[in-house]
Amino acid sequence: xxxxxxxxxxxxxxxxxxxxxxxxxxxxxxxxxxxxxxxxxxxxxxxxxxxxxxxxxxxxxxxxxxxxxxxxxxxxxxxxxxxxxxxxx
Amino acid sequence: xxxxxxxxxxxxxxxxxxxxxxxxxxxxxxxxxxxxxxxxxxxxxxxxxxxxxxxxxxxxxxxxxxxxxxxxxxxxxxxxxxxxxxxxxxxxxxxxxxxxxxxxxxxxxxxxxxxxxxxxxxxxxxxxxxxxxxxxxxxxxxxxxxxxxxxxxxxxxxxxxxxxxxxxxxxxxxxxxxxxxxxxxxxxxxxxxxxxxxxxxxxxxxxxxxxxxxxxxxxxxxxxxxxxxxxxxxxxxxxxxxxxxxxxxxxxxxxxxxxxxxxxxxxxxxxxxxxxxxxxxxxxxxxxxxxxxxxxxxxxxxxxxxxxxxxxxxxxxxxxxxxxxxxxxxxxxxxxxxxxxxxxxxxxxxxxxxxxxxxxxxxxxxxxxxxxxxxxxxxxxxxxxxxxxxxxxxxxxxxxxxxxx
Numbered sequence: 001x002x003x004x005x006x007x008x009x010x011x012x013x014x015x016x017x018x019x020x021x022x023x024x025x026x027x028x029x030x031x032x033x034x035x036x037x038x039x040x041x042x043x044x045x046x047x048x049x050x051x052x053x054x055x056x057x058x059x060x061x062x063x064x065x066x067x068x069x070x071x072x073x074x075x076x077x078x079x080x081x082x083x084x085x086x087x088x089x
Numbered sequence: 090x091x092x093x094x095x096x097x098x099x100x101x102x103x104x105x106x107x108x109x110x111x112x113x114x115x116x117x118x119x120x121x122x123x124x125x126x127x128x129x130x131x132x133x134x135x136x137x138x139x140x141x142x143x144x145x146x147x148x149x150x151x152x153x154x155x156x157x158x159x160x161x162x163x164x165x166x167x168x169x170x171x172x173x174x175x176x177x178x179x180x181x182x183x184x185x186x187x188x189x190x191x192x193x194x195x196x197x198x199x200x201x202x203x204x205x206x207x208x209x210x211x212x213x214x215x216x217x218x219x220x221x222x223x224x225x226x227x228x229x230x231x232x233x234x235x236x237x238x239x240x241x242x243x244x245x246x247x248x249x250x251x252x253x254x255x256x257x258x259x260x261x262x263x264x265x266x267x268x269x270x271x272x273x274x275x276x277x278x279x280x281x282x283x284x285x286x287x288x289x290x291x292x293x294x295x296x297x298x299x300x301x302x303x304x305x306x307x308x309x310x311x312x313x314x315x316x317x318x319x320x321x322x323x324x325x326x327x328x329x330x331x332x333x334x335x336x337x338x339x340x341x342x343x344x345x346x347x348x349x350x351x352x353x354x355x356x357x358x359x360x361x362x363x364x365x366x367x368x369x370x371x372x373x374x375x376x377x378x379x380x381x382x383x384x385x386x387x388x389x390x391x392x393x394x395x396x397x398x399x400x401x402x403x404x405x406x407x408x409x410x411x412x413x414x415x416x417x418x419x420x421x422x423x424x425x426x427x428x429x430x431x432x433x434x435x436x437x438x439x440x441x442x443x444x445x446x447x448x449x450x451x452x453x454x455x456x457x458x459x460x461x462x463x464x465x466x467x468x469x470x471x472x473x474x475x476x477x478x479x480x481x482x483x484x485x486x487x488x489x490x491x492x493x494x
Contacts, residue, residue, distance in 0.1 A: 019154060
């Protein structure tokens with residue numbers, strides 16, 4: 001299986017597609033270390049986002065992935081760790 | 090002395106447009122807004138006419154986060170609620186959050202959103218169903234989203250009773266005001282013009298199959314053969330009289346003076362239909378004799394049996410040709426939960442302007458002894474109005490509105 005990478009650009013695209021964006025938030029700005037909650041994404045928006053990441057990248061994320069990873073930087077790392085596990089399996 | 094409940098703000102979503110001024114300008118002259126369905130291809134279905142709201146782009150009215158998680162009906166409702174607050178001159182964020190609530194009526198809930206997600210479920214699989222399906226298609230979605238979006242933490246609820254539910258919601262909001270709420274957002278907005286919603290309408294058995302927009306929905310006409318469904322409705326700001334005085338409300342349209350709802354007897358029981366009793370009880374609630382009602386906004390179901398029942402109830406209460414009757418909804422169709430709140434708006438504007446809008450397209454059958462206002466609007470001094478609404482399955486509701494000096 002070829003190794004895929006999940007990037008911040010993937011995340012912002014999926015957030016926009018699935019949940020939209022608050023006008024007050026610039027997803028193209030420096031959001032790596034901003035909590036999802038501050039960006040305007042509540043639990044349901046994150047559930048939707050997680051479902052879309054799973055579908056697109058063919059992985060399964062733990063239920064806790066968003067409670068353990070509350071910023072884009074942490075989430076991108078967690079998804080990539082999951083992708084790496086899949087590639088090496 | 091009961092606390093008086095006043096209408097102090099109006100927001101509408103109608104096939105005549107999203108503005109009260111557009112709605113009234115078209116309604117007062119009986120301009121038609123019914124046409125062939127454009128929101129989906131209606132050609133496979135036995136009925137193809139509807140009253141559609143033209144040119145509504147949710148992104149122009151709502152934050153991006155809300156558009157993805159809402160059905161069209163909720164997008165229309167959020168927009169109309171904002172217009173109602175603006176019209177009332179009220180900033181919802183500046184009010185004590187527990188003093189303001191929202192009660193809406195819903196007939197369909199977010200049926201188009203639900204349809205999209207069902208399509209994904211069966212064509213792509215359960216992993217493709219939106220997380221927002223958990224609430225977006227729910228009947229309470231409009232009340233919930235209006236409450237969340239405007240930070241209203243007072244009483245909230247939803248009533249489901251087809252067309253009658255629209256009046257029952259306003260009455261429930263009035264109860265909350267009598268119990269101490271200062272202000273309520275109330276009314277109803279339905280939007281069900283998608284295939285799943287359409288087959289639901291058709292299953293009711295009362296949708297007209299005509300393809301002529303001006304000869305399709307003809308209540309009280311000898312040619313009556315069902316109705317045309319439409320989308321939209323109205324949301325009103327209802328306010329305790331004292332609150333409106335204290336803040337110096339700029340718009341006071343009318344008072345909600347009386348309401349009652351009844352249920353029809355079991356079919357075949359031989360007992361009388363419940364509409365007349367609803368009218369009598371609403372008049373009693375308003376402490377007004379029938380002789381003081383200046384105009385009736387009919388439910389106008391558009392079938393021979395239901396028109397006969399309504400005409401008989403009106404004749405029994407008001408006498409032969411005893412009161413002007415109108416049904417401006419013939420230009421936009423029946424809006425389900427949105428119909429009666431929009432008729433309340435129409436009544437409020439009729440009181441304000443002293444002009445009864447016409448029941449367009451209808452040639453009144455001589456079999457009914459009612460004074461139906463047709464073709465041309467009628468100038469009249471209107472101080473009180475009665476709005477009637479019936480729902481499929483036996484719901485009857487009546488509401489009395491009274492001018493405020």
